[in-house]
Amino acid sequence: MNLFTYLRQFFDDPAYRSGYDSIWTRLVEHCEYSAVALLIAIAIALPLAILSGHTGRGDNAISIVAVVGRALPSLGLLVLLAAELGLSLSVTMIPLVLLGIPPILLYTHAGIRAVDPAAVDAARGLGMTPWQLVRQVEIPAALPLILAGLRAAAIQIVATATLAAVVSFGGFGRYIIDGLYQYDYAQVVGGAVLVALLSLVTLCVFWLLDRLLVSPGLRTR
Amino acid sequence: MSGALVHTGVFDMPSYVQSSFLGLIRTQLEVSLGATLAGLVIALPIGQLCSRLPRIYPATLGLVTIIYSIPSIALFVLLIDYTGESETTVFIPLTLYTLAILVPGVVDGIRSVPPNVLDAADGMGYGRMRRYLTVELPIALPTLMAAVRVAAVSSLSLMSIGSTIGNYGGLGDLFLLGLKFFDNSLIWVGLISLLVLSVFCDILLRGVQRLLTPWARSLRSVG
Numbered sequence: 001m002n003l004f005t006y007l008r009q010f011f012d013d014p015a016y017r018s019g020y021d022s023i024w025t026r027l028v029e030h031c032e033y034s035a036v037a038l039l040i041a042i043a044i045a046l047p048l049a050i051l052s053g054h055t056g057r058g059d060n061a062i063s064i065v066a067v068v069g070r071a072l073p074s075l076g077l078l079v080l081l082a083a084e085l086g087l088s089l090s091v092t093m094i095p096l097v098l099l100g101i102p103p104i105l106l107y108t109h110a111g112i113r114a115v116d117p118a119a120v121d122a123a124r125g126l127g128m129t130p131w132q133l134v135r136q137v138e139i140p141a142a143l144p145l146i147l148a149g150l151r152a153a154a155i156q157i158v159a160t161a162t163l164a165a166v167v168s169f170g171g172f173g174r175y176i177i178d179g180l181y182q183y184d185y186a187q188v189v190g191g192a193v194l195v196a197l198l199s200l201v202t203l204c205v206f207w208l209l210d211r212l213l214v215s216p217g218l219r220t221r
Numbered sequence: 222m223s224g225a226l227v228h229t230g231v232f233d234m235p236s237y238v239q240s241s242f243l244g245l246i247r248t249q250l251e252v253s254l255g256a257t258l259a260g261l262v263i264a265l266p267i268g269q270l271c272s273r274l275p276r277i278y279p280a281t282l283g284l285v286t287i288i289y290s291i292p293s294i295a296l297f298v299l300l301i302d303y304t305g306e307s308e309t310t311v312f313i314p315l316t317l318y319t320l321a322i323l324v325p326g327v328v329d330g331i332r333s334v335p336p337n338v339l340d341a342a343d344g345m346g347y348g349r350m351r352r353y354l355t356v357e358l359p360i361a362l363p364t365l366m367a368a369v370r371v372a373a374v375s376s377l378s379l380m381s382i383g384s385t386i387g388n389y390g391g392l393g394d395l396f397l398l399g400l401k402f403f404d405n406s407l408i409w410v411g412l413i414s415l416l417v418l419s420v421f422c423d424i425l426l427r428g429v430q431r432l433l434t435p436w437a438r439s440l441r442s443v444g
Contacts, residue, residue: 075381080405176295176298185302195292
């Protein structure tokens, strides 16, 4: 009748308490896909964006990547790669990684470009090497924006990891896709609420990271 | 055309698609651009309110960010209980998502209006509404339109997830139908058409912006 009835039905069902289809198994799968994709995206995008922000080059290239990233439908890419290259987990990771790259590139680049030039000059005047400048001045000063980019990437990836179920893999999407096929709406609702909760938890994790890592001097705004 | 079991031309849809290629494009444009427009209609007063009462802006921004972080597939399926498997079920979440882009766009746009311009308008005896329509909105327009373009393009691409709850994903339907019926060319057609459509909409909206702000052209040539 209403969503809470379905939710109670889902969470009371012993099938989702333990074993192959348990919430715990699906949570671990979902986090695993998301974490691997996010780490690969970070490994690719973060050094590139720090380099481009530090040297002040590649503004146009990065804005093109941002536009393409926004227009690219992740479901289409996921399905296309699975259909063309086969159903394997590494193929499923490709769209997730591609989804995470544009926000990390965009925010990190913009953050480092926006660091107060006076601070950069002062650091140079103190005799810092370029590496020291990046590590001790530019990255800490750009951290709020860098974290905002990582957050956007993480949330997109967690949301889209749900679609891994469309091409036969696990994660919380399994409940949604299976539920839709089996006309089992309680399962669909359970899956949807779990995915939504996981996204909100991701949001909170990054909010906490922001509180813990960003220098208090930057939080005057 | 769409009745043939084996499709011959690239844009001739096989019978299981249950819609012509142009029909898919029409649905796609109707729902995603409609959602962007609805989002704009909601975001304009909210943004206006936030720029007048700056204290509520962080909370509003937090709220739209939280909504934006709820995965679309989750919102779609949760809405099925209320609006059924229909275009409305896709339309509502898309509208909500555009708010996360449009509300900051409206606020930044309004903030970009210099206060002395507003004073000048007041001094010339402009009423609230007239000042809003003929002074504030036009000056805020470039910033606002940039946000509208981002919202439109992301709605076009997000809508394809609507195919998971039935055939409500516009061109995105071709992704899942292609997968189901082992027709990879259908997936390619869907993906490429969607990308072309996004680029086309972006260019179109840039054109609209140029038409609405004729003074920007002469400003750019001056410097």
